[in-house]
Amino acid sequence: MKRLVVLGGGESGVGTALLGKAKRFDVFVSDKGPIKEKYKHVLIHNEIEFEDGKHSEEKILNADIVMKSPGIPDKVALIKQIRAQGIAVVSEIEFAAQYTNATLVGITGSNGKTTTATLTHHLLKQDIKVGLAGNIGDSFAKQILEQDYPNYVLEISSFQLDDIIDFKPHIAVLTNITPDHLDRYDYQFERYIASKFRIAENQTQDDYFIYDADDEVITNWLKANPVQSTLLPFSLTKTIENGAYLDNNNIKITIDNNQIIMPTANLALEGKHNIKNAMAASTVAHLLKIRKQTIRESLENFQGVEHRLEHVLKINKVQYINDSKATNVNATYYALESMDAPTVWIVGGVDKGNNYQELFQFVNEKVKAIICLGTDNEKLLESFGGMVDVIVETQFMSEAVKIAYKIAEAGENVLLSPACASFDLFENYEDRGRQFKDAVRNL
Template sequence: MSAGAANSGREHRNFLVILGGGESGVGTAILGKKEGFRTFVSDRGKIADKFRLQLEEHGIEWEDEKHSEEKILKADLVMKSPGIPDDTPLVSRLREKGIPVISEIEFAYTYTNAVLVGITGSNGKTTTTMLTHHLLKEGGLNVGMAGNVGQSFAKQVAETNADHYVLELSSFQLDGIENFCPHIAVLTNITPDHLDRYKYDFNRYIASKFRIVKNQTEKDYFIYDADDPVIMKWLQENPIQSQKLPFSLREEFEKGAFIKDEQIIIRTDNSELTMPTSNLTLEGKHNAKNAMAAATVAQLLRIRKETIRQSMESFQGVEHRLEKVLKINNVQYINDSKATNVNATYYALESMESETVWIVGGVDKGNEYSDLLPLVNEKVKAIVCLGINNEPILNAFGNCVDTIVETRSMEDAVNQAYKLAEKGDTVLLSPACASFDLFQNYEDRGRQFKEAVRKL
């Protein structure tokens, strides 16, 4: 369904206020200005120089280090950065006044007729997004990548407007949609994450993820992990309109993706693709699932089978996700800084094939570490805590491993891990936590890890 068709009935709103002057905010401002809105960007923090320059180049009014509430409350439409919680007083006041508060994804959707692939999930969505984009691009499509990765979706719609977009969508972005409808929706998995934003209610978080299918019709497709009990329970209780294409490591399907005799088999409408699992450059069971999801999208969009197979072999993976950094004294150092929750770290530990010194910790989002205990018992020889509050980790794993040390900087953590690791071991940074206690974000944390390893 085209976005134009979906949104042609919406009235034009004149005064657009954007809360947050980062990538999504500035992109929305540029698109808003192009579409004839009077546009104003407001950020409670400081707007980075590169974004300030873009606003000034486009003649867009902005403020930072404050919110001019009186002005903001005169908006006809507000785009809120995904980092701003729904229950902040300003957002509550906007809603009380009946002013629509939407996400960048919703706003940009109104102005493109591109075919959209929306990808969400607690883990694996970045890898799946980048792999899907890689397959479609190698297949010759005019395709953009946006959402949580790449440039702002709104900015791309304003400046290039590709024929296809692959969008990585967080639950926060999905919370701000009304009419947004991807032609192909992908849900990689659902495990508890960001529960601090959902009043510690897992069901609210699940409902947020499933907003990705809320506007889909029988002409659209929904690709999902049939091994995930949370997804399967929700689908049993909530009928959806779209055509379902499951993927699984355990089951076979008439339509969907599965593994049989070390072959990935993907069946869509009257078409079957097979390729050896050995073709995958990405290691681990979770990456086999990411590959099945991405290849199913490519198959639906009629990318040649041989192109899909070759593209799977040439994909390089995602920075900060099980990224091999260096081997020093026959010890492999792996950067998995993107593992900001327990489930992501579960996949990382599961893929370890040698004794592991595990660097873990950060801002605990209400983590339940018990799922990791069997893997920690089996694979982890020592733990290096990296965070301000390490108590939950000490309590969870104190009886599991002989050695746990506490650190407050990446350099110290890497040095401690270096002392604890022996020939043939792996040092794994897989924090299972957010990064905001000691780092700007997970990328900063990953870069500092790689830098500290190179200094050894």
Template sequence: MAKRLVILGGGESGVGTAILGKKKGFEVFVSDFGKIKEIYKKVLLHHEIEWEDEGHTEAKILSADVVMKSPGIPEKAPLIVKLKEANLKVISEIEFASEYTEATIIGITGSNGKTTTASLTYALLKDELNVALGGNIGKSFAQLVAEDTYENYVLELSSFQLDGIETFRPHISVLTNITPDHLDRYDYDFNKYIASKFRIAMNQTKEDYFIYDADDEVITKWLSEYPIQSQLLPFSIDKKLEEGAYIENKNIIIKTKINSHTMPITNLQLTGNHNLKNAMAASTVATLLRIRKDTIRQSLESFQGVEHRLEKVLKINNVVYINDSKATNVNATFYALDSMESPTVWIVGGVDKGNEYEELLPLVNEKVKAIICLGVDNDKIIKAFGNVVDIMVETESMRDAVQVAYRLSEKGDTVLLSPACASFDLFENYEDRGRQFKEAVRNL
């Protein structure tokens, strides 16, 4: 008799898992507490997969042999607690899909930089390898595994996806950095969040590689207390390393047991130290996978960055408008403000995930001339920066925020959308927020 696979959540990862489950002979049922988008409903109907939305039928769910829950559902959700009490296996889509592929997996996680690093790694590999990009970005891993046979996967992985793994083992794992984020999901305990990120290496062996930021004290401290099995390849912009990647005379030097490369950094399209680190991480992966030095160099020099991450939108009356909607935590916004070189009108706010704004104070003091709050509840932002910035305006729509920014900015200024918060109070997601910003700017 076919095993029963129940999928909670009918979004990208849920539908991908459903397609793969059906292909592998499972009896599949998808259940979503909210509304499943039309685009996903069509896919489920096309594959003749049973589904329900706007509520869960418990009897149908508790009859599962295995349950895949979407990363957005917290472990503490009453239904998940019930499933665990019934001793039912609850896994993530990444775990489910990994059982059906023998490919080399490059897993990339971190509080910030993982989308850029994953996209850049894919760009460095795609000319010479059969490779797909997915996970928390683009198509779900499960759908990629169902639709094609790739020899390599570059996967962007969130801590929520890693929380649901048991045997998942990337051959190369990358940890870009760790700063407080999503603490609302980890009992406001930073150590639980750190442990979650390090799950990326929990099944690795000494045949595998772990690439990480050696300048990140949170990572190095954790590694010293909880050693991992894989071969360590650090990267650093401050120190010279025996193995890994570092900077010398405006070059990135990469040294592995297999080979070493030297890359000039003068022609990189991406700016800022954080992007230099993303480039080092991606180049280390490419070096391990024996990509030619020229290919790495050309791809690094032509890579433009990802949408909604310090994306230049337009210049109007000599004011530059920048979309950094993907900055959903304080640390990401720190990078954005740090890279500003002119007086800045800063649009900030949204759903706070336990943010502490203190680390931004020196940057705000130095660079920000006005703050435009864009959220349902802006009290914390007003409290944090009220004494630092002369002008603070509250708005409740992107159109208003951009029009206020237009009025407050002068020649030579920058208008920066870098919210430091999640977007779910006023927008569907950070992409929707970024697109509305770009539209409002174009309509000025």
């Protein structure tokens, strides 16, 4: 019996443990922090051995294979030890994918991957049976065990791609690449780019690679590092023969001389970046033979993703918008770009090596006040102090919202778009977004 050690007792860890047990592995789950009660309950119920609050080396270093949670960096001593002993370290998607024959759609990118994955799933599920997993919802491993859909849309982070060996999606989507998580890649942008491109490294000519042709980082990398798969680029500015492009407010998608045309006028999601997300999702749907009518209707009734430019409430004619999912500068760039009125901007958190320069044009143009919400706001104050009349600091969401309420006038926006990670003051970006929404509702 082979021994599977799972590091991290969260959604992906527990899902992997369940699938591992079903596939007759001797399974052990180890988490350095506390495992949530709901997950402990599942492990106990399924008679899977686990520990939390520590890693016992003697129970880990005898593994045949180790599945590590994407949150654990490679530089951790334990991981180095495991690798030094020649034990395979894999991510959940690598472990789980070998147990399904489903058609896999893998979606990665610095921004837009959750919206694109959710939208793609929304377009496909009307016509075919399809699961949504990866960084989102129930774990991929658990779904393979319980549902085994014939198709899956997977939202995949660079951390998960770092630990693949044979994983190969039939359709890969790369939404964009901007500097993010550089703290995990020794501040080397090239390493981060390479990690994103691993989504296509096992693809063959029978597979498809959908990507943003307007993104120079992607196009330059492709020139130097060609992939095997069939390329289907999308663009807002170029005319694309095979792939998707924008022509007079119509999205035109061509695959093997078969063209479909989608008007953008009625897209449920606003903003240029969402036209790109719609192009990527529609290209996948077109490849998987979803009816044009279904694609069109689905693009028009899609509700969007929580914490991503989510309109919360209008109070005294001021619109409150929750974009807590903006954990890097590029995501906030899209948010500020789409503001159509003077905006009170709530920003800050754990800085991952941000360069705020690309936001300057929008801050000068659209932002009337800045509220810094973080434990260390020095870089924000330095970057934006001279651009707005009002810049204040706080460490409490409720206070940030109250200050915004005092400053914003009728017809204006209050935008939470932090451009930073949330771990200094919040559990995660969801917690941060929920606290914002609660504070707004309590005004």
